[in-house]
Amino acid sequence: MEYQRLVVVGGGQMGRALLCGMLDNGVIPESAAQVVEPSKTSRNWWQENRPKVHVTEDLKTAIPSADLVLLAVKPAMISKVAKQSPNAWDGKLVISIAAGIRMNTLCDLICHNRIIRVMPNTPCLVGEGASAYCCGQSVTSEDRSWIDSALGSVGMAVEVDEGQMDAVTGLSGSGPAYVCLMIEGLADGGVFAGLPRDLATKLATQTVLGTAKMIAETGRHPAELKDAVASPGGTTIAGLRSLEQNRLRAGLMDAVIASAERSRELG
Incomplete structure (x- = not known):
């Protein structure tokens, strides 16, 4: 038709x-x-x-x-x-x-x-x-x-x-806001570590964009690609430890669930 x-x-x-x-x-x-x-x-x-x-x-x-x-x-x-x-x-x-x-x-x-x-x-x-x-x-x-x-x-x-x-609403519908917050947080960290704001934002944005493309095009599990970056005793594993201590993973899960529940309430 x-x-x-x-x-x-x-x-x-x-x-x-x-x-x-x-x-x-x-x-x-x-x-x-x-x-x-x-x-x-x-x-x-x-x-x-x-x-x-x-x-x-x-x-x-x-x-x-x-x-x-x-x-x-x-x-x-x-x-x-x-x-x-x-x-x-x-x-x-x-x-x-x-x-x-x-x-x-x-x-x-x-x-x-x-x-x-x-x-x-x-x-x-x-x-x-x-x-x-x-x-x-x-x-x-x-x-x-x-x-x-x-x-x-x-x-x-x-x-x-x-x-x-409702689960879709919590994940992909609201997800861009969560990703924006992560990019902002990465850029803030770069500024704190000594980078100019515009450069920190560009690097954070491209890092998220490139990583997402790598996952989409290779089909590899995010955990596998994460582990490939985390050398024993290195800088990345130190950062990952900090993220786990600050409940980044649990916080993202909670955000998706909260958004999905709000979607159910709207209905």
């Missing part, structure tokens, strides 16, 4: 990342895309950077014209959006990126279950996202193929059971 008309409700950071990735990779043409966005600043961005994409504030007229709707709004806005066009959802594939909002809640709001829940993350902005999705009962094989292409245009995508979506 080819979707001729896409409406993105919410043209902010994630809506922008996902739609621009689709446009740049030919998943959908600009002439077939429409963005519903109440913020004037965000509308101006679209008009300046993607002038062929129609941008509007009028949700009620946009939804009926769509074949496919991407809900890229905050969880608290989902019900309000659905109620603004109560009779306009029938027959459309609806994709929601709202954290924690369950499939049954979405079904109740739009009165059908041709729905895909997606948990993307902010690296979608640079084409390196890690997205997971789960599908409602009426989602077709063509729908799955389309969402794979759409999410694949901004990184990688995997299908999971809905029961795993």
Whole structure:
């Protein structure tokens, strides 16, 4: 199936990342895309950077014209959006990126279950996202193929059971914040040890980027690569001992679990 008309409700950071990735990779043409966005600043961005994409504030007229709707709004806005066009959802594939909002809640709001829940993350902005999705009962094989292409245009995508979506939220959804904190901490350590701030940040960023790429491309377990750096009695094992004493590993586990539990609460 080819979707001729896409409406993105919410043209902010994630809506922008996902739609621009689709446009740049030919998943959908600009002439077939429409963005519903109440913020004037965000509308101006679209008009300046993607002038062929129609941008509007009028949700009620946009939804009926769509074949496919991407809900890229905050969880608290989902019900309000659905109620603004109560009779306009029938027959459309609806994709929601709202954290924690369950499939049954979405079904109740739009009165059908041709729905895909997606948990993307902010690296979608640079084409390196890690997205997971789960599908409602009426989602077709063509729908799955389309969402794979759409999410694949901004990184990688995997299908999971809905029961795993909260864990995904805790890990890859919130994970970029944890990695940013680690990079900041590494850079702070470099500054304390005598490096200029800009150099410390560059080295910390490239170290994380390079290590992640090495794990992804070699397929080797992170522990194996860690042990390869830690010589007996050397500098790295001294640092690893300090990290274990300060519960870095346990702290990261606790952060993922706390985020997943919060996602369950939102649902």
